[in-house]
Amino acid sequence: xxxxxxxxxxxxxxxxxxxxxxxxxxxxxxxxxxxxxxxxxxxxxxxxxxxxxxxxxxxxxxxxxxxxxxxxxxxxxxxxxxxxxxxxxxxxxxxxxxxxxxxxxxxxxxxxxxxxxxxxxxxxxxxxxxxxxxxxxxxxxxxxxxxxxxxxxxxxxxxxxxxxxxxxxxxxxxxxxxxxxxxxxxxxxxxxxxxxxxxxxxxxxxxxxxxxxxxxxxxxxxxxxxxxxxxxxxxxxxxxxxxxxxxxxxxxxxxxxxxxxxxxxxxxxxxxxxxxxxxxxxxxxxxxxxxxxxxxxxxxxxxxxxxxxxxxxxxxxxxxxxxxxxxxxxxxxxxxxxxxxxxxxxxxxxxxxxxxxxxxxxxxxxxxxxxxxxxxxxxxxxxxxxxxxxxxxxxxxxxxxxxxxxxxxxxxxxxxxxxxxxxxxxxxxxxxxxxxxxxxxxxxxxxxxxxxxxxxxxxxxxxxxxxxxxxxxxxxxxxxxxxxxxxxxxxxxxxxxxxxxxxxxxxxxxxxxxxxxxxxxxxxxxxxxxxxxxxxxxxxxxxxxxxxxxxxxxxxxxxxxxxxxxxxxxxxxxxxxxxxxxxxxxxxxxxxxxxxxxxxxxxxxxxxxxxxxxxxxxxxxxxxxxxxxxxxxxxxxxxxxxxxxxxxxxxxxxxxxx
Numbered sequence: 001x002x003x004x005x006x007x008x009x010x011x012x013x014x015x016x017x018x019x020x021x022x023x024x025x026x027x028x029x030x031x032x033x034x035x036x037x038x039x040x041x042x043x044x045x046x047x048x049x050x051x052x053x054x055x056x057x058x059x060x061x062x063x064x065x066x067x068x069x070x071x072x073x074x075x076x077x078x079x080x081x082x083x084x085x086x087x088x089x090x091x092x093x094x095x096x097x098x099x100x101x102x103x104x105x106x107x108x109x110x111x112x113x114x115x116x117x118x119x120x121x122x123x124x125x126x127x128x129x130x131x132x133x134x135x136x137x138x139x140x141x142x143x144x145x146x147x148x149x150x151x152x153x154x155x156x157x158x159x160x161x162x163x164x165x166x167x168x169x170x171x172x173x174x175x176x177x178x179x180x181x182x183x184x185x186x187x188x189x190x191x192x193x194x195x196x197x198x199x200x201x202x203x204x205x206x207x208x209x210x211x212x213x214x215x216x217x218x219x220x221x222x223x224x225x226x227x228x229x230x231x232x233x234x235x236x237x238x239x240x241x242x243x244x245x246x247x248x249x250x251x252x253x254x255x256x257x258x259x260x261x262x263x264x265x266x267x268x269x270x271x272x273x274x275x276x277x278x279x280x281x282x283x284x285x286x287x288x289x290x291x292x293x294x295x296x297x298x299x300x301x302x303x304x305x306x307x308x309x310x311x312x313x314x315x316x317x318x319x320x321x322x323x324x325x326x327x328x329x330x331x332x333x334x335x336x337x338x339x340x341x342x343x344x345x346x347x348x349x350x351x352x353x354x355x356x357x358x359x360x361x362x363x364x365x366x367x368x369x370x371x372x373x374x375x376x377x378x379x380x381x382x383x384x385x386x387x388x389x390x391x392x393x394x395x396x397x398x399x400x401x402x403x404x405x406x407x408x409x410x411x412x413x414x415x416x417x418x419x420x421x422x423x424x425x426x427x428x429x430x431x432x433x434x435x436x437x438x439x440x441x442x443x444x445x446x447x448x449x450x451x452x453x454x455x456x457x458x459x460x461x462x463x464x465x466x467x468x469x470x471x472x473x474x475x476x477x478x479x480x481x482x483x484x485x486x487x488x489x490x491x492x493x494x495x496x497x498x499x500x501x502x503x504x505x506x507x508x509x510x511x512x513x514x515x516x517x518x519x520x521x522x523x524x525x526x527x528x529x530x531x532x533x534x535x536x537x538x539x540x541x542x543x544x545x546x547x548x549x550x551x552x553x554x555x556x557x558x559x560x561x562x563x564x565x566x567x568x569x570x571x572x573x574x575x576x577x578x579x580x581x582x583x584x585x586x587x588x589x590x591x592x593x594x595x596x597x598x599x600x601x602x603x604x605x606x607x608x609x610x611x612x613x614x615x616x617x618x619x620x621x622x623x624x625x626x627x628x629x630x631x632x633x634x635x636x637x638x639x640x641x642x643x644x645x646x647x648x649x650x651x652x653x654x655x656x657x658x
Contacts, residue, residue: 001392002348002349002389003027003028003029003338003350003351003382003389004029004031004033004350005024005029005032005352005354005368006314006350006351006352006353007020007032007061007353007354008037008357009053009057010038010041014056017057020354021061021063021064022064024064024354025064025066027382028382028389031066031067031068031350032061032066032068032069033350034058034061034068034069034071035070035072035073036072036073036138036141037071037075037076037103038054038073039073039078039120040076040079041053041054042073043078043120045080046084049123051127054128055131058070058128061133062132062133066133067135068133068136069135069138069241070128070138071137071138071139072117072120072231073120074121074139074140074227075103075104076103077105077106077113077116082100082105087110087112087153087155088105088106088116089105089106089107089153090106090107090151090153091107091152092147092151093150093198093199094198095152103141103146104142104144104145104146107151107155107156108151108220109156109158109219118230121227121230121231122230125137125231125235126234129231129234130234134235135238136239136240137231137235137240137241138313139224139227139228139241139242139260140223140224140227140242141243142243142266143224143251144245144248144250145245150212150213152198156196156216157195157196159215160212160215161192161194162191163218170191172188172189172191175188175194176188178500179205179207180205180502181205186205197209206420206501207502209423210420210423213419217250217251217415218255220251220256221251221255221256221259224260240260240261240262241261241264241311242256242264243264243265243314244263244266246266246294246295247272247294249415249419249433251415252416253302254415257306257307261309262306262309262310262347263302263305263306264310264312265298265302265310265311265313266312266314267298267337268314269291269295269316269333270288270316270319270320270323270326270327271322271323272290272323273287273290273291273294274287274323274324274327276434277431287327289329289330289333289626290333290337290626292441292611292613292624292627293440293441293444294437295340296340296344296444296613296615297437297440297452299312299340299345299346300344300440300450301452303344303345304451304452304454308405310347311346311350312346312348313350313352314353315334315349316329316334316352317334317351317352317368317379318366318367318376318377318378320365321363321364321365322365330649331377331649332381332650333649334351334378335381335384335385335651336624336650336651338381339651340613340651343615343620344617345617349385351367351378355367355370355371356369356370356371358371366378368382388641392620401620402620403617405451405617406449406616407449407461408449408462408463408603409448409449409451409465409603410459410462410465411443411451411452411453412455412457412466412467412468412469412470413453413454413469414455414474415454416472417432417469417472418432418433418469420497421469421471426525427525427526427549429527430525430550430583433469436468438589439589439593440468441590442589442590443466443593444613445593445608446593446605447605447607448597448605449615455476455477456476457480460484462484462486463486463600463602465481465484465488465489466489467488467489467491467494470491470494471493471497472499472501473498473499473504473511474495474499478495478512481512481515482515485576487597487600487602488576488578489580490509490512490516490577490580492550492552492582493552494509494579495508495510496509496520506519507519507521508552515574515577516558516572516574516577516579517557517574518556518572518579519555519556520552520554520581521553521554522552523550523551524550525549525550526549528549531547531548532547532565532566532568533546533564533565534547534562534568534570535563535564537559537560537561537563543591545562545570545584545588545591545592546584546585547564547570547582547583547584547585548584548585549583550583551581552581553568554569558572560572561573569581570582571592578596609631610625610627610629611626611627611628611631611648612624612626613626616656618656619655620654620655620656621656621657622652622653623646623651623653623654624651625647625649625651627648628648630647631645632644633645633652633654637654638655639653639654640653640654
């Protein structure tokens with residue numbers, strides 16, 4: 001449990017670097033990330049390197065006792081490079097080149113750009129790879145930010161054709177069959193006839209689009225590997241990191257992470273809430289705290305991506321500048337967000353940024369310090385967190401006391417299935433990531449720990465396995481489910497398409513029919529104004545649930561647990577397998593998941609009221625109150641930090657109950 005900060009020495013007078021470093025140490029900060037946007041200062045002209053200022057900055061930070069994460073500068077290629085090579089520029093879906101003038105203006109498919117990345121990273125690593133202050137490297141910055149994964153450039157077209165040739169073993173008829181190109185006379189005679197799936201008169205072939213997404217994601221992974229291989233050569237003992245983002249699934253993070261040591265993400269709970277698909281009431285409710293499950297979802301996601309090792313590389317310290325609206329956090333939330341990350345296993349929480357910039361695009365983005373160099377509210381809370389972490393760690397006798405994650409619920413999240421659902425959502429109001437987070441919320445509301453894992457993960461030891469968004473059939477996951485005695489919860493649209501994006505011959509849920517005897521024979525997507533109440537069968541309390549947006553009609557001899565007035569059935573069970581054949585309003589989804597999980601004797605289910613959330617790690621149990629109503633913990637709980645009565649924005653740490 002360490003604190004860090006993002007710092008940009010090139011943006012400040014060198015006269016204050018030593019003072020900044022000393023104040024960081026005094027605030028309890030141990031890690032500093034620098035350098036990821038400074039290519040124009042490293043190489044102001046082609047082949048003319050100016051490393052002296054970076055050397056002095058590293059020396060100052062290291063002499064102060066700070067550990068540095070040095071970022072490669074490849075998210076911001078300089079103007080002279082773009083002017084020399086127009087084939088570096090990415091192209092958007094409308095066919096427009098991405099202009100120079102901000103960041104992330106390169107195409108992952110550009111071999112020219114890869115050559116220059118290889119050159120600048122090699123120069124940087126050979127010069128600083130053994131500097132004693134550097135303890136880790138960050139590759140690039142926020143892959144894909146600003147919708148930059150899918151590029152429709154000439155280089156992408158050439159690369160995609162070769163990718164298809166390799167994927168289908170140089171057999172164009174195999175591609176035509178897999179994509180269903182007989183439809184609308186789309187058959188190709190040769191791989192060189194393949195075009196990119198944009199600028200078509202109406203919708204393009206979904207299998208074509210999904211494979212282009214697979215290709216584009218693979219380009220990100222190979223681009224990252226290019227940098228990682230160089231950094232390993234010059235700094236073989238240092239950890240390699242990338243900073244992923246929230247609410248972003250445009251490439252397979254597990255493929256990228258295969259060449260790295262630590263996953264990190266940039267946590268902006270208020271910015272992402274305002275950008276989200278939550279309704280106006282929810283945005284108003286959580287405007288100054290962030291949604292109580294948004295950050296936690298990503299903590300658990302990136303813990304899985306990093307195979308247990310993960311950081312928050314950028315933690316929101318106050319108002320941001322990039323959302324449609326940018327409110328200030330409730331006092332205490334920066335501290336709460338920091339502790340919540342530690343409760344989910346973060347090794348480091350790093351704040352963005354040290355001092356608010358007085359110029360350029362992010363001049364309205366707050367930092368720990370104001371532009372006049374006075375401590376802002378975020379700094380006060382960072383200092384408080386640092387002192388509290390020191391107190392807590394003094395009570396930890398073994399590493400497991402503060403790092404052991406309790407295995408309870410495995411939550412399967414598949415990036416490729418997410419793309420497939422976005423390619424053909426079958427309803428304008430269907431957002432697959434939002435739906436997955438809704439299921440995650442329902443799990444969190446019953447007080448269980450959740451591990452978010454890929455479909456190929458080892459699922460042994462979990463009491464419950466939740467399939468959140470697995471639209472594509474997956475043989476490895478199927479075998480894991482068959483061999484598991486865990487409670488298994490299947491969400492709607494599970495295994496409803498093959499890997500080639502076709503409807504299974506036996507209909508949905510495809511090969512999962514070997515686990516539960518039902519068949520989805522019709523689906524419907526429904527506008528936001530529509531809802532349907534379903535009543536529980538054979539129940540004394542006549543509990544009802546509200547269905548929204550999506551319904552599946554099934555053929556089965558199993559009896560549903562709920563029925564609507566028109567006779568449609570919801571929620572089926574066969575032995576340890578549960579199938580939820582609809583999307584539900586959040587409160588109803590919470591009730592249904594609670595009902596299912598309460599029947600699992602291997603789980604300790606303790607429902608959370610209002611905005612209260614809990615998380616277990618090591619010997620501690622954390623409680624966080626996001627909601628306006630005060631929440632009370634049982635008086636017998638032994639406190640380590642905080643009180644038994646939690647106002648909004650407050651937290652408590654207790655010893656775990658045996």
